[in-house]
Amino acid sequence: MNHPCASSRSLLSQILNRYVLVCMILIKESAIAATAAGNETDLQALIHFKSRIVEDPFNIMSSWNDSIHHCNWIGITCNFSNGRVMDLSLEQLRLGGTLTPFIGNLTFLNTIKLLNNSFHGEFPQEVGRLLYLQNLNFSYNNFGGSIPSNLSHCTKLEVLAAGANNLTGVIPTWIGNLSSLSRISFGLNNLIGSIPQEVGLLSSLAYLVLYGNYLSGSVPSSIYNKSSLYYFTFTQNHLHGNLPADVGITLPNIQVFAGAVNNLTGSVPASLLNASKLEILDFSLNGLTGTLPKNLGVLNRLTRLSFEHNRLGTGKTDDLNFLDSLVNCTGLEVLRLGVNNFGGVLPKSIANFSSQMHTFALNSNGIHGNIPVGIGRIPSSLGNLSVLIKIFLEENNFEGSIPSSLGNCQNLLVLSLYSNKLSGTIPPEVIGLSSLAIYLDVSNNALSGTLPAEVGKLQNLGELVLSENNFSGIIPSSLGRCISLEKLHLEGNSFDGNIPQTLKNLRGLLDIDLSRNNLSGKIPEFLGEFTELKHLNLSYNNFEGEIPKNGIFKNATSLSLYGNNKLCGGVPELNFPACTVKKASLARRLLAPKVVIPIVCALVSLLILSCFLKLLSIVKRSKKKTPTSTTERGLGLEMSYSEINKCTGGFSQDNLIGSGSFGSVYRGTLSGDESSVAVKVLNLQQRGASKSFIDECQVLRSVRHRNLLKIITAISGVDHQGNDFKALVFEYMPNGSLEDWLHPIRNLQFQKKALTFMQRLNIAIDVACALEYLHHFCETPIVHCDIKPSNVLLDSDMVAHVGDFGLATFLFEESRELSTQPVMSANLRGSIGYIPPEYGMGGKPSTVGDIYSYGILLLEIFTGKRPTDEAFEGGSGIQQFVAMALSNNVMDIVDPSLVCEQDFDGESEESECEEKAIRRKNEIEGTAKGLIEECFVSLMQIGMSCSANAPGERMPITVQPVIPPLSGEGGFRCSVKPASRGALHLRTQETQVFTQTKLHSTTSTEMALNTSCSKAILGTHVPSSVPNASNTPNFFFTTNDKKAFNFGFPRLVQNKGLFPPHAVPSKTMVDLDNLVLQTPEEQPKEEAKIINVKFQMHRNCKFGEQFLVVGSDPMFGSWNPAKAIPMAWSEGHVWTAEMAVPAGKFQYKIILKRRNGDIMWQPGPDRLVQTWEAMNRITVCEDWENSKLQTVTDDDEEVSNTSEEAELGQTDKDSTMESEVADLAENLDCSEENQNSNASTVMKSTL
Incomplete structure (x- = not known):
């Protein structure tokens, strides 16, 4: 029998257990309900986010739909345990719109990355509800308003990057309460006021970017004492004060220290020598005085040293002693010390500077003595300057001659030696330095002698300035080979003779000044044909005869002809006397019997002879019973019209391969060996077809190369009806043309196939080999004039053969060109989309024209888009399409069949390919420097370089x-x-x-x-x-x-x-x-030595405009691509560039200046860049971004360590x-x- 107490305890235990079980079930259900509610809240917040997106060029938002869970949407990452959204990353997708306040409901977010999009409006204050937020990056957008004040609640924030927006107001003091902050980037905004002292109290602060604002006051001492800082730039503000004497001790870890374009005063602290990790030291355009520390060489990690436009130096002989120690800086790439008060002579030790140095500027100082012969020398050791690309030594007191050893600087783009006391002749090794591509300026010296003929080697040069010297003799005819010249200044010399006729080749000239010489003869008519010419000065010479009335000669304000007393005529505004002609006497001489009678007799005889020949031709043709043909000499196998007619099945439509501009192509089978041939039958009713046949025969009889279409024979005769017949017989290409593969037509054999990456690469190389042969290995160079996919044919092994030479032309030597043989006709040659711009302005066919077409072809091969694609409207083109994605989004423009390609097999159905392309792009997106993307970037860069608008900027194919x-x-x-x-x-x-x-x-x-x-x-x-x-x-x-x-x-x-x-x-x-x-x-890429920053073009870009832009990049300073025009005042942060870019809005501050330093224009807070009509040159574009060529960018999430990666x-x-x-x-x-x-x-x- 059970005891009553035991029974009671058992019952109580059961009740208690059941109660605990019920509580646990209720708690679990409550948690599940809470999680479900939280997930639903996140989902609704994301839906609201999507609803505000109005621009989505990559259609990213289409993946945000009900078919998949929101945690799998592109850019969304959820917490594994609770399913809440923790990461919102939508970088570099060009999304446009405003941000929804519902973003504050994503309460578990710890990362928001919206870098490089087009969001506008104010950043929502609701972001302050994201208490777990650690990383907030919305740089390179168009956000306005002030920095959200509710961010002060995000106490766990570690990264705050808001650069390159339109933020206004001040930097808030509460930022000092965010104790976890390690990276702050507010560069390129419109912030005003002072830098709060509280910023320096952030214990973890390592990265601080404040450049490109309107900050005033001085830099707080708390920041200078922040030992954890390794990156600090406050360039281009209105800050003043001195650099602390102990700054090199209090900032022991500093690597990038830049404060250019401010109002700093005082001396350069010697304590900087203790900052042994310094790589970039840039304080140009300030008011610093005193001298530079003599032992700067202890900073052996320096890559950039710039103190231009200050008041440094005393003018004494020992001012430049510190240069000797810089030989220890083996990685030094840029040395800019121009526009200061340095005196003394250049030490010979500069010949042993870093072999990586590409910019050397000591212009506008008081330096005297000779230019050391060590410059340009190529010693056996690493201490040489052979990779220099820019030398600025203008406005000093250098004397003696220009050392010929400068000719060994085979990478030199700029040589500026003007306003010195140089004498002697200009060495042929220097004037013939073919690498010079931007400008050569030796004006305002005492140079003498004749201008060497080697000047003709400067085929890529943009500006040649030799004015105000003592040059004499004639202007060499070889100057006409400098086809990229835009500015030619020879004024103030003693040149004599006529203006060479070869100068008619320089159709890109914008500015010509030949004044104050001893030139004579008539003014050439071709000067009036230069459509781009804006200024012509021929004053104070000995020209005579009638002034032309075309082109620039119709505009008296752009023309100066003073001091030429033998000139006459011209437009009335020039005020020259009218030219007199004895009309009556001339008429009597023309009507004299001894003139009239022979002319009439000759005309009658010519008429009779032509009638006789026509009659004889008709008689002969009527006697012909069978068609005849002749084979062009030098083209091998002889064939008749009958044989051609038979092998093509009577020119059956079943054998028709395609039609071109001058005829049709048929497939035929030779009766002898059953081999296949392609027969091109000319449509002689088409104007120009006969000339095309003759041109093609002339070319094909003189060429033979594995990558050129092999011709079997050419036929010229009559057909069965007695009509003229002309045809070319070629080797048959079973795989059709590149056009068939890139843009297949339905029901053709190529529709389901796609070229693999290797096949496209080999085709590109094959075409390059063919062009190299035509341009460099033929007895007379040949220009194809019509490089396009339909003229690239593929044999059974997919080897490319270039064909269709109907538009080709020979390039003759200069002497021959000046005789009776023309180079080209007046017709425009080529196909729309592939014609280089200079042809449209009357330019002659040239090898660089073929290179342009090749560049377009290369871009088409790897993007799969025609240059005439409907997407390229509003003045844009395939180059701009590629340029916009080249830096970071190259996989977005690559042909989808390549992106989805698995192991380069090229076998994918179209629907599968699109899905694979999206997946592959997403996979690659996170690996910006992956092998595949790097490969495509390299290929696209080659295509862009080949298809540059300016001929001198195009990549040459040399031998x-x-x-x-x-x-x-x-x-x-x-x-x-x-x-x-x-x-x-x-x-x-x-x-x-x-x-x-x-x-x-x-x-x-x-x-x-x-x-x-x-x-x-x-x-x-x-x-x-x-x-x-x-x-x-x-x-x-x-x-x-x-x-x-x-x-x-x-x-x-x-x-x-x-x-x-x-x-x-x-x-x-x-x-x-x-x-x-x-x-x-x-x-590291060597390009970074030339172009320290790289930009990406974005939306709302209108192409075709050109201006002269001088801008400022606070970290890398002056930037000079192929056609840049650096000014005398250039300093470490002001660059000059000439490039073809869109119009709109530019994220970098831009300043326009004259050479004397006068500011012509600079932007207000809205950053709107206006056209500078005076120069009629360059551009600006909306939403440019600093590319990955920077070692560290202000908007990076964390510092990239290249060597570790x-x-x-x-x-x-x-x-x-x-x-x-x-x-x-x-x-x-x-x-x-x-x-x-x-x-x-x-x-x-x-x-």
Whole structure:
């Protein structure tokens, strides 16, 4: 029997357990309900976010739909445990609209990244409800208003990046309460007031960017004492005060320290020598005085040193002693000390400056003495200045002669020596320095002698200024080869003779000044044909005769002819006397019997003779019973009309391949060997068809190359009806044209196929080889004039052959050109979309015109878009389409069939391809420097460089000497020079099959690769200087398939650890199977030495306008691309650029100045950039962004460490790279015959 107490305890226990169970169930259901409610709240907030989006060019918001959970929407990341939205990242998608206040309901958010979009309006105050927020980045948008005050509640915030917007107001003091902040970026806004002292109280602050605002007052001492700072720039504000004497001690970790374009005074603190990590030191355009510390060389990490436009120096002889120590700065790239008070002489030690230095400016000082001959010298050591691209030594007191050793600076773009005391002649090595592309200015010196004929080598030069010297003799006719000239100033010399007729080739000239010389003869009529000419000064010479009345001669305000007393006529505004002609006497002479009678007799005889010949032709044709034909001499196999008619099935429509501008092409089968041919039958009713036939015959009889369409014969005769008949017979190309593959028509064999990446790359190389042969290896250079996809034909092995030479023309030497042989007709040559701009302005066919067409073709190959695509409206084109995406979104413009390509097989259905393209883009988006994207970026850059609007800016296709075979080794030696920036190298040479390939470099490092397969490894050339690897070789891999590819400075990776990267032992044998070439993901590019910043064009861009823009980039300073025009006043943060970009709004402050320093225009707070009509040149565009070429950008989430990211074997990307290279190698054709054994191609692309 159970005890009553025990029974009661058992019952109580059961009740208690059931109560606990019920409570647990209720708690769980409550939690589930709360989570469900939270998820629903997040979903509604995101729906509201989507509803405010009005611009979505990539259709990102289409993925935000009910078919998938909102945690899987693009840009959304949820917490794994509770399913709440924790990350909203929609960077660089060009989204436009306003932000919804409902963003404050995403209460679990810790990251918001809206970088580089087009959002506008005020940033919602509701962001203050996001108490978990750690990273907020909305840089490069159009947000206005003040910094949201409710951000003060986000106490966990670590990153606050709001640069490049339109924010106004002051920097709030409550920012000092956000104790976790480590990165602040407010650059390029309209902030006013002072910098709060509280900013310096942030214990974790490491990155502070305040440049490009209207801040005033002084920099708080608390910031100067913030030892954790490594990046601090406050350039381009209205700040004043001194740099603290101990600033180098209180900022021991500072790497970037920039405060240019302010009102700072005082001296440069010697304590800066303690900041041993300094890389960029820039305080140009201030009022600093005193001298620079003599031991600046202890800052051996310096890459940029700029103190231009200050009051530094005393004018004494020891002012420049500090330059001696800078030889220790082995990475120094930019040295700008112009417009100061430095005296003394240039020390000889400058010849031993960093081999990476590309900008050297000491202009507008009091420096005297000679220019050291060490400049331009190429010593055997690394201490040389051979990579200099800009030399500014103007407005000093240099004397003596210009050293001829400057001619060894083979990369020089700018040479400015004006306003010195230089004498002697100008060395031919300098005046013939073909790399000069921006300007050469030696005006206001005492130079004498004649102008060397080598001036004709300056074919890329934009400005030539030789005024105010003592030059004499005639103007050399070779000057007419400088086809890129826009400014020619020879005034104030003693030139005599006539203006050379060859100058008629300089159709791009904007400004000509030949005044105050001894020139004579008549004023050439061709000067009136220069449509771009804005200013012409021929005053105070000895010109005579009638003044032309066309072109610029109709505008008296743009013309100066004073001091030429023998001139007459012209427009009335010029006030010259009328030209007198004895009309009566002339009429009597013309009507004299001894003149009239012979003319009448000759005309009658000519009429009788023509009638007789016409009658004879009709009689002969009537007697013909069968059609006849003749074969053009020099074109091989003879064929008759009957044979052609038979082999094409009577020109059956079933055999019709296609139709062109001058006729139709049929497929035929020869009766002898059953081989297929393509027969091009000319439509002689079409105007110009006969001339096209003659031109094509002239070209084809003189060329032979593996990448040119092989002609079998040409036929000229009559058909069965007695009508004239002309045809060309070519080798048949079974894979059609490149047009068929890029833009397939339905029901054709190419509709379901797509070219693989390797096929497109090989086609691009084949076309380049063909052009190189036409331009450089024919006895008379040939310009094709019509490079486009339909003229690129593919054989059974997918090898490209360039055809259709109906518009081609020969380029004759200058002497021949001036005789009776014309270069071209007046007709516009080429196809719409591929015609270079200069042809439309009357320019003659040229090799650079073909290069333009090739660049368009290259962009079309990899984007899949025609240059005449409907998307390119409103003045834009394929170049602008590519440029807008080149920096960060290149995968968005790549042909979708390439993006979805799996292992480069090219086999995907259209619907599948679109899905794969979206997935592939999303995968690549997070890896901005992935191999595939880098490859496409390189190819697009080459296409952009080739298709530059200005002929002088286009990448040339030039020739290097053939590589001689190695004796006794079965291979051949590659003697490699460091390649030009952005160059793509292809070398071809006929060789025997061999089993070993030798690699040689300029550093004496040698490698031998054992390989039994004759396959080349392909990659993109990214020349750069690898840190701590000055002896890293620049490799060409060349194998017996006659192809070689330059990898620039590769990282050598091998599975068996034979040797570490950048430490390749001499004469090491490496098995090819264990060797992989890897370009580090963030390997420094040599372009960064030339263009320290790179911009991306965005919406609302109107192309075609041109102005002169002088802007300021606070970190990298002056920027000079191929056609820039640096001024004498240029300093570390003011740059001058000439480029073809859109009109609109520019995110960098822009200042327009004259050479004397007068400000012509600068923007107000709204940043609206207006047209500078006076120069009628350059541009500006809305929403430009600083690209990844910056080492550290103000809007980065965190500092990128290039060397760490590129560390050997750190990620799966290394293995991906290995497989990609292996795939590329496997796709090479190892057995193709090379018919052009004497050719090697170098495609040089300078941005």
